[in-house]
Amino acid sequence: MLEQARQLLEKHYGFSSFRPGQERAIQSVLEGNDTLCVMPTGGGKSICYQIPALVMEGTAIVISPLISLMKDQVDALLQAGIPAAYINSSLSAAEAAERMSSAKEGKYQLLYIAPERLESPEFMSRLMELPIPLIAVDEAHCISQWGHDFRPSYQRISRMIDRLPQKPAVMALTATATEKVREDICLSLNIDESNTVITGFARENLSFSVIKGQDRQRFLKEFLKKNASESGIIYAATRKNVDQLHEGLMKNGISVSKYHAGMSDNERISGQEDFLLDRTTVMVATNAFGMGIDKSNIRYVIHYQLPKNMESYYQEAGRAGRDGLDSECILLYSPQDVQVQRFLIDQSGDRFRMPQELEKLQLMTDYCHTEGCLQQKIVRYFSGNDIPPCGRCGNCTDNRESRDVTKDAQMVLSCLVRMGQKRYGKALLAQVLTGSQNKKVLDFGFSSLPTYGIMKNRSAKDVTSFIEFLISQELIAVEHGTYPVIYVHPNGKDVLTGNRTLFRKEAVQTREIASGDE
Ligand code: ADP
Numbered sequence: 001m002l003e004q005a006r007q008l009l010e011k012h013y014g015f016s017s018f019r020p021g022q023e024r025a026i027q028s029v030l031e032g033n034d035t036l037c038v039m040p041t042g043g044g045k046s047i048c049y050q051i052p053a054l055v056m057e058g059t060a061i062v063i064s065p066l067i068s069l070m071k072d073q074v075d076a077l078l079q080a081g082i083p084a085a086y087i088n089s090s091l092s093a094a095e096a097a098e099r100m101s102s103a104k105e106g107k108y109q110l111l112y113i114a115p116e117r118l119e120s121p122e123f124m125s126r127l128m129e130l131p132i133p134l135i136a137v138d139e140a141h142c143i144s145q146w147g148h149d150f151r152p153s154y155q156r157i158s159r160m161i162d163r164l165p166q167k168p169a170v171m172a173l174t175a176t177a178t179e180k181v182r183e184d185i186c187l188s189l190n191i192d193e194s195n196t197v198i199t200g201f202a203r204e205n206l207s208f209s210v211i212k213g214q215d216r217q218r219f220l221k222e223f224l225k226k227n228a229s230e231s232g233i234i235y236a237a238t239r240k241n242v243d244q245l246h247e248g249l250m251k252n253g254i255s256v257s258k259y260h261a262g263m264s265d266n267e268r269i270s271g272q273e274d275f276l277l278d279r280t281t282v283m284v285a286t287n288a289f290g291m292g293i294d295k296s297n298i299r300y301v302i303h304y305q306l307p308k309n310m311e312s313y314y315q316e317a318g319r320a321g322r323d324g325l326d327s328e329c330i331l332l333y334s335p336q337d338v339q340v341q342r343f344l345i346d347q348s349g350d351r352f353r354m355p356q357e358l359e360k361l362q363l364m365t366d367y368c369h370t371e372g373c374l375q376q377k378i379v380r381y382f383s384g385n386d387i388p389p390c391g392r393c394g395n396c397t398d399n400r401e402s403r404d405v406t407k408d409a410q411m412v413l414s415c416l417v418r419m420g421q422k423r424y425g426k427a428l429l430a431q432v433l434t435g436s437q438n439k440k441v442l443d444f445g446f447s448s449l450p451t452y453g454i455m456k457n458r459s460a461k462d463v464t465s466f467i468e469f470l471i472s473q474e475l476i477a478v479e480h481g482t483y484p485v486i487y488v489h490p491n492g493k494d495v496l497t498g499n500r501t502l503f504r505k506e507a508v509q510t511r512e513i514a515s516g517d518e
């Protein structure tokens with residue numbers, strides 16, 4: 001059967017071999033196991049269900065939440081000579097009914113549907129009439145409340161499967177591999193957790209870096225000048241940011257498109273096409289851009305602001321270097337952006353999800369403050385596995401001297417202990433350490449603490465950044481209630497007692513930007 005799969009790969013896609021995870025995933029479903037397939041964005045998940053769909057008799061159903069992506073995928077399949085169709089809200093009722101009739105006549109090997117369809121009893125009864133050998137659940141993390149994109153209609157999938165006259169094979173696919181999400185998916189779809197295929201989350205051709213304490217506009221200008229001929233995406237947080245950046249870059253004579261949800265359909269589509277067809281080299285966009293975009297020669301992805309969590313970050317950054325050539329993923333970090341993201345989470349008003357969103361934001365912030373390998377940090381986040389340092393990222397290539405900061409850490413930790421733990425945030429701690437005359441500091445009587453002002457020769461900003469570093473090193477922990485409060489992490493006690501020394505790279509970040517291959 002694998003031999004047949006290989007021939008299909010060659011015939012329809014023109015690839016001579018499977019990637020390692022693909023082969024395992026395909027084999028697993030073809031052997032009749034319901035399977036969870038976890039691969040990073042760009043890892044090649046589509047083939048994992050498309051090839052089994054070609055091998056099996058009947059119409060495979062693909063559940064996908066991304067309406068825009070469906071059409072592209074179906075077009076690509078048709079081009080590869082594979083009969084496929086999609087049904088979603090972009091079709092009229094008549095069109096949808098027509099496609100269902102064609103499906104019943106066995107005209108499609110793959111039928112893509114949006115999960116909301118499962119809420120229609122009429123649609124469901126027509127679905128029951130089809131021979132369905134395989135259900136592929138794309139973006140399966142949408143099942144989980146712990147995922148970053150929970151969709152209630154995804155929870156109907158298992159009931160739908162139960163109602164089918166013949167039990168189909170089930171394959172769930174996602175790029176989110178945190179353990180909680182994986183468990184939820186397996187539980188919801190009744191997949192045996194041992195049938196999980198996870199492939200390496202490291203992307204060998206990507207170099208990650210975090211740029212702190214630099215003027216972003218200047219950084220961007222210099223970077224784009226050096227990499228003028230390369231294709232890249234710049235992600236900004238809001239539509240307004242996108243408009244402003246776009247205008248600024250245009251003025252600088254840069255060939256740039258933009259994309260955000262506030263633009264008309266026509267504007268958006270033409271901006272996207274210009275970029276995809278290399279008529280423009282730079283795309284400035286909100287996170288609305290990129291789902292289902294398969295542009296292989298993107299040489300860099302710059303995040304102009306902090307994304308809200310690691311899932312979004314890795315998905316967006318992962319759009320660089322799909323062709324396997326060296327590419328850069330740069331995050332421009334500024335502490336205010338954390339506040340902006342916190343504000344947005346607050347505004348969402350979703351009390352149930354708030355603590356978990358805040359926790360994810362904290363982990364995103366930790367990523368920005370770590371001094372270890374960034375690729376390692378990412379892989380650990382997504383899969384819980386440790387890989388050797390990548391040797392390419394901003395931290396691996398940072399050869400500044402490390403300084404012993406144990407004493408500084410002790411000052412911060414002991415001040416935190418004296419102020420009371422799990423009561424205040426890091427800003428107040430920094431104020432006490434720098435001897436601020438702030439009303440709150442005086443009202444609480446902190447000016448009489450022995451640790452008051454012990455770091456007064458440094459700026460509050462500097463000390464806050466040091467506290468953030470201690471958080472990223474898991475020496476200080478954060479608890480997210482109504483507002484975030486901090487306390488000494490159990491690991492921090494070793495530093496306090498002098499049983500552990502702590503090193504930090506010199507505070508000023510002077511990393512040079514990457515140069516293009518001039
Ligand atoms: P994902 O859905 O995991 O983000 P895709 O299925 O869109 O990834 O595949 C990403 C890219 O990798 C596509 O351009 C695809 O053509 C390519 N690809 C997938 N499998 C292979 C393979 N076995 N050999 C070479 N290229 C592949």
Ligand code: ZN
Pocket residue numbers: 372373374375376389390391392393394395396
């Ligand atoms: Zn590294």
